[in-house]
Amino acid sequence: MKADLVHLENIHKSFNGVEVLHGVDLSLNAGEVLALLGENGAGKSTLVKILAGDIPPTSGTITIQGTELARLDVYQARQLGVRMIFQELNDAPTLTVAENIFLGQWPKNSGLVSWKELQRKAKEVLDRLEVDISVDAMAGSLRVGERQLLEIARALTQNAKVLVLDEPTAALSNVEVDRLFIVMQQLKSQGVGMIYITHRLDEVALVADRVQVLRDGNSVLTTKGKEASRDDLVTAMLGHEATKNARPVPVVTTKKAVEIKNLSSFTEFDDVSFSVDEGEVVCIFGKIGSGSAEILESMFGLRPLSGGEISMFGEVFTPKNPAHSAEAGIGYLPADRQRLGSFGSRSVAENLSVRAWHNMGRFGFVKSGLEALAFNKWAEALRINSRRGPTQEIATLSGGNQQKVLLARWFEAKVNVLLLVEPTRGVDVGARRDIYEIIRKQAKESNMAVIVATSDYEEVVLLADRALIMARGKIVSELTGNAVDANTLVSASS
Amino acid sequence: MSEPQTTKHPVATEAKKRRSIPATAPLVVFLLAMMIFFTITSEYFFDIENFRNILVAMAVTGVVCVPGTLLMISGQVDLSVGSAAAVSGMILAKTVNSHGIAIGLLLCLVFGLVIGLINGFFVTVVGVSSLITTLGTLATLYGVALLIGNGQTVGMRNFDWLGTAQPFNFPLPVIIFALLSILGAIVLRKTVYGRSLYAIGSNPNAARVVGIRSNRILLLTFIYSGLASALAGAILTSQLSAGDPNAARGLELEAITAIVLGGASLAGGRGTLFGTVLGLLVLGVLNNGLILLDIPTFWQRIAQGVMLILAVSFDQVRQKLNDQR
Numbered sequence: 161m162k163a164d165l166v167h168l169e170n171i172h173k174s175f176n177g178v179e180v181l182h183g184v185d186l187s188l189n190a191g192e193v194l195a196l197l198g199e200n201g202a203g204k205s206t207l208v209k210i211l212a213g214d215i216p217p218t219s220g221t222i223t224i225q226g227t228e229l230a231r232l233d234v235y236q237a238r239q240l241g242v243r244m245i246f247q248e249l250n251d252a253p254t255l256t257v258a259e260n261i262f263l264g265q266w267p268k269n270s271g272l273v274s275w276k277e278l279q280r281k282a283k284e285v286l287d288r289l290e291v292d293i294s295v296d297a298m299a300g301s302l303r304v305g306e307r308q309l310l311e312i313a314r315a316l317t318q319n320a321k322v323l324v325l326d327e328p329t330a331a332l333s334n335v336e337v338d339r340l341f342i343v344m345q346q347l348k349s350q351g352v353g354m355i356y357i358t359h360r361l362d363e364v365a366l367v368a369d370r371v372q373v374l375r376d377g378n379s380v381l382t383t384k385g386k387e388a389s390r391d392d393l394v395t396a397m398l399g400h401e402a403t404k405n406a407r408p409v410p411v412v413t414t415k416k417a418v419e420i421k422n423l424s425s426f427t428e429f430d431d432v433s434f435s436v437d438e439g440e441v442v443c444i445f446g447k448i449g450s451g452s453a454e455i456l457e458s459m460f461g462l463r464p465l466s467g468g469e470i471s472m473f474g475e476v477f478t479p480k481n482p483a484h485s486a487e488a489g490i491g492y493l494p495a496d497r498q499r500l501g502s503f504g505s506r507s508v509a510e511n512l513s514v515r516a517w518h519n520m521g522r523f524g525f526v527k528s529g530l531e532a533l534a535f536n537k538w539a540e541a542l543r544i545n546s547r548r549g550p551t552q553e554i555a556t557l558s559g560g561n562q563q564k565v566l567l568a569r570w571f572e573a574k575v576n577v578l579l580l581v582e583p584t585r586g587v588d589v590g591a592r593r594d595i596y597e598i599i600r601k602q603a604k605e606s607n608m609a610v611i612v613a614t615s616d617y618e619e620v621v622l623l624a625d626r627a628l629i630m631a632r633g634k635i636v637s638e639l640t641g642n643a644v645d646a647n648t649l650v651s652a653s654s
Numbered sequence: 655m656s657e658p659q660t661t662k663h664p665v666a667t668e669a670k671k672r673r674s675i676p677a678t679a680p681l682v683v684f685l686l687a688m689m690i691f692f693t694i695t696s697e698y699f700f701d702i703e704n705f706r707n708i709l710v711a712m713a714v715t716g717v718v719c720v721p722g723t724l725l726m727i728s729g730q731v732d733l734s735v736g737s738a739a740a741v742s743g744m745i746l747a748k749t750v751n752s753h754g755i756a757i758g759l760l761l762c763l764v765f766g767l768v769i770g771l772i773n774g775f776f777v778t779v780v781g782v783s784s785l786i787t788t789l790g791t792l793a794t795l796y797g798v799a800l801l802i803g804n805g806q807t808v809g810m811r812n813f814d815w816l817g818t819a820q821p822f823n824f825p826l827p828v829i830i831f832a833l834l835s836i837l838g839a840i841v842l843r844k845t846v847y848g849r850s851l852y853a854i855g856s857n858p859n860a861a862r863v864v865g866i867r868s869n870r871i872l873l874l875t876f877i878y879s880g881l882a883s884a885l886a887g888a889i890l891t892s893q894l895s896a897g898d899p900n901a902a903r904g905l906e907l908e909a910i911t912a913i914v915l916g917g918a919s920l921a922g923g924r925g926t927l928f929g930t931v932l933g934l935l936v937l938g939v940l941n942n943g944l945i946l947l948d949i950p951t952f953w954q955r956i957a958q959g960v961m962l963i964l965a966v967s968f969d970q971v972r973q974k975l976n977d978q979r
């Protein structure tokens with residue numbers, strides 16, 4: 161059957177002589193949601209970039225709405241109704257919702273922007289999506305999920321026929337995810353075809369009509385959304401069967417590393433107490449906004465405290481700022497990798513060594529070669545895939561590989577306490593397992609206390625020695641050993 | 655992509671072969687092409703004495719370009735260098751006449767330090783962008799320079815060695831510039847401070863969150879810039895044997911043009927001192943060639959402005975090409 165909306169046939173793509181897509185087909189019908197799965201580096205991004213006209217394919221044909229094209233540029237793709245919604249926001253935060261929806265295409269009245277018309281039309285679009293956001297609100301004042309809906313609304317006003325959603329739920333809370341899915345249902349009924357890239361397998365059955373799995377530049381599985389079992393999908397993505405979600409072997413510990421007593425911030429969390437032993441991995445599980453990430457921010461000196469006490473190895477520690485905390489032997493991995501974590505234009509080796517420079521030479525000097533050496537050591541241990549070795553710019557790596565570099569940054573700095581916020585957001589299944597494995601191994605080997613703030617219950621099950629559950633700024637329960645399971649976590653946190 | 659990593663690891667050496675276009679390669683080609691052109695068109699160009707002139711002419715700008723490059727890499731800019739040089743020159747001329755060379759030089763450098771502190775304070779503590787802060791000090795200090803000499807130049811006696819001495823038959827200002835450049839290059843490549851500048855420029859938010867003391871580092875760099883401006887002012891004043899409030903006008907434009915030509919990105923996180931030196935040579939050779947060809951000096955200004963725009967455009971094009979690979 162020839163798809164009526166998009167049909168990519170036998171797409172090959174090479175970069176610098178290295179072929180990354182080996183003849184992939186993809187088709188999409190109007191009013192259909194196609195989930196595109198695959199590990200980082202499988203070729204998903206390259207494929208959708210080709211569809212959006214961002215990069216030309218080396219060979220293959222692209223047919224959009226019956227028009228066959230050998231080459232496609234960005235403008236042509238837009239003309240044909242292809243729109244991409246990225247994880248990163250592309251809006252203008254200081255403009256209103258209405259202005260953002262019609263960004264650059266404001267309705268005009270004899271050459272001047274007609275504000276009335278703009279507001280009316282914007283409201284119309286939002287109503288069509290059944291989204292309740294004020295059109296006069298500043299885009300920057302909205303939550304991440306709402307801003308994403310805004311981008312979808314903008315795409316619609318530009319007559320989108322094909323929407324590519326690149327991991328839209330990565331930064332969303334559960335409520336926001338539900339709302340996004342409702343909007344997607346709306347779009348389906350209006351005949352919009354959607355390619356939905358995600359790492360969350362549980363979403364596939366919920367939204368996708370069909371699933372396509374890419375692995376190493378080949379299409380390895382295409383099936384109906386409802387028929388795809390989780391195991392089948394994981395096997396297709398990895399190329400081998402995944403190990404079961406077994407609980408890790410608990411660490412036997414005795415020495416307290418961190419003790420938190422009655423810690424409060426002004427608005428985000430209240431009267432939180434817990435402790436973490438050396439070598440132990442404790443997960444604080446809670447929805448976005450529950451206060452779990454904010455506790456870690458406060459511990460690292462990124463957010464002021466209004467009360468309580470933090471002790472490290474028996475001594476009171478009052479965080480002042482990140483530099484002070486880092487020098488006290490604390491490491492911190494932020495959730496927003498691009499904005500707060502990586503130095504995009506610098507090499508992977510530099511990104512990895514930034515906290516260890518002081519130990520790489522004397523009198524403020526960094527011995528040449530040590531950065532590369534450190535990178536090669538961790539690249540092997542963490543299976544970091546950097547095609548051009550230590551000198552490759554970090555921004556050119558996949559999300560999972562970038563995250564591994566940022567983790568290794570703190571391992572190399574030999575911290576005693578490591579704080580991780582959403583450590584596997586936007587990271588594929590394979591890399592995710594690598595990351596869990598290495599965190600546990602490092603914690604054990606170097607007696608490091610690890611505290612993880614996460615909204616992903618699977619992560620808690622796979623990673624934690626102990627789980628603290630947070631809701632509305634308070635710790636509501638604590639689970640240890642085999643009591644840590646998905647059902648208990650989800651029901652306790654809501 | 656600018657600094658080669660010296661390592662024997664096979665992955666790294668293999669990686670070198672597949673390097674993207676180095677930022678400096680086209681600049682070298684351009685410089686050579688210009689030199690060939692001027693050699694053909696002017697009989698005076700290819701001459702040791704003329705080369706010496708070129709180097710002397712770029713030394714003063716070069717001195718402020720060293721910290722200027724560090725600042726640009728960290729995503730900052732110092733526009734006050736010209737005015738600061740003018741004021742320190744005036745101070746020098748006045749005090750050398752009355753209190754001698756040592757006191758004069760000391761005061762001159764103290765002034766540079768203070769200006770660096772002021773610029774750095776507003777950028778790091780108050781949080782004003784460096785573009786605006788130093789634009790303000792640029793205007794203010796120009797006024798101060800005029801004020802000191804009452805709008806006139808101030809003659810200075812018995813202190814021309816800093817600007818004109820030739821130890822080992824080589825102009826002292828050029829030696830000073832060369833030493834500063836080498837020192838700067840080592841600092842950038844080999845020290846924690848230098849590496850931190852790249853990190854801050856590449857992503858200031860991440861630099862803070864990873865625990866780099868950015869404010870301290872930037873303040874220090876603004877102080878270097880202030881000191882270098884004072885030194886440049888001193889050299890200039892010594893060359894002219896007079897403090898001239900207008901002598902260093904446009905120094906900031908020339909410095910930034912050279913730095914950007916050399917491949918430092920205005921967005922921060924990229925750049926090398928080697929590139930900046932090449933940029934300075936390009937400007938130096940261009941100015942010199944235009945003079946030798948008897949082209950009116952107004953054209954030098956025009957050429958410089960055009961070069962700045964070309965340099966920035968080229969930077970953009972190069973980045974796009976590299977992204978596409």
